[in-house]
Amino acid sequence: TPDVLPLVAGNWKMNGTRASLDQIKAIAEGVDTPLSDKVETLICPPATLLYVATALCDDSPLEIGAQDCHHKQFGAHTGDLSADMIADCFGTFVIVGHSERRTDHAETDELVRAKAQAAHAAELVAIICIGETADERKSGKTLDVLKRQLAASVPDGATAENTVIAYEPVWAIGTGLTPTVEDVAEAHAFMRAELVARFRAEGRGMRILYGGSVKPSNAAELMAVANVDGALIGGASLKAEDFLAIWAVY
Numbered sequence: 001t002p003d004v005l006p007l008v009a010g011n012w013k014m015n016g017t018r019a020s021l022d023q024i025k026a027i028a029e030g031v032d033t034p035l036s037d038k039v040e041t042l043i044c045p046p047a048t049l050l051y052v053a054t055a056l057c058d059d060s061p062l063e064i065g066a067q068d069c070h071h072k073q074f075g076a077h078t079g080d081l082s083a084d085m086i087a088d089c090f091g092t093f094v095i096v097g098h099s100e101r102r103t104d105h106a107e108t109d110e111l112v113r114a115k116a117q118a119a120h121a122a123e124l125v126a127i128i129c130i131g132e133t134a135d136e137r138k139s140g141k142t143l144d145v146l147k148r149q150l151a152a153s154v155p156d157g158a159t160a161e162n163t164v165i166a167y168e169p170v171w172a173i174g175t176g177l178t179p180t181v182e183d184v185a186e187a188h189a190f191m192r193a194e195l196v197a198r199f200r201a202e203g204r205g206m207r208i209l210y211g212g213s214v215k216p217s218n219a220a221e222l223m224a225v226a227n228v229d230g231a232l233i234g235g236a237s238l239k240a241e242d243f244l245a246i247w248a249v250y
């Protein structure tokens with residue numbers, strides 16, 4: 001999308017101990033080049049590493065974010081993490097509605113929307129994940145699913161600055177499978193039209209990432225598709241070398 005700063009984001013999921021801070025450090029150093037004026041970079045490590053990771057990135061353009069937040073500001077929610085806590089650790093982004101959370105924790109569009117609102121209230125950028133399952137794609141329902149998820153998971157207060165959409169076909173996550181560039185182009189053009197219809201100029205500037213088995217070998221062709229404004233990367237973000245190779249396609 002013209003005039004949009006692309007975002008290359010890594011989602012470490014439930015991977016990473018203190019030993020993995022080496023990888024964060026290598027990424028922080030690797031992105032400390034003039035290319036960082038043209039592309040934003042983010043790693044979302046597990047919450048245990050959040051605070052140390054942001055300290056490591058103090059002098060680097062690398063941003064650090066979290067993988068989920070609770071929809072309430074604080075309270076009796078054992079094991080949960082609030083958006084304010086993430087901001088307090090100097091995190092700047094939070095992923096909400098990842099398909100693994102929608103499946104493992106039965107998160108609904110309504111809950112995901114509430115989480116995005118909580119992120120906005122804490123001045124975090126919400127990366128809202130959507131995407132169809134294999135069955136939905138096979139039965140030709142992909143665009144209907146994206147329309148419904150965008151309508152229900154993205155809050156009214158979403159702006160180009162506080163919200164990023166991540167399109168992640170569920171069947172492409174961690175499988176090595178990716179949609180064709182034609183299918184990616186169709187989905188992203190559709191999402192763009194939906195966002196512009198609802199949010200006008202803000203919808204034009206909202207970044208729409210592609211996610212699902214992005215690796216160094218396929219990143220260039222996926223990132224070149226119209227309305228693809230960056231990537232959300234799982235497996236290939238765990239190794240600095242692979243992540244930086246994807247990042248460098250910009």
Ligand code: PEP
Pocket residue numbers: 011168172173174175176211212213214232233234235236
């Ligand atoms: C993800 O889960 O956000 C993801 C895109 O995973 P992977 O790159 O491993 O398919």
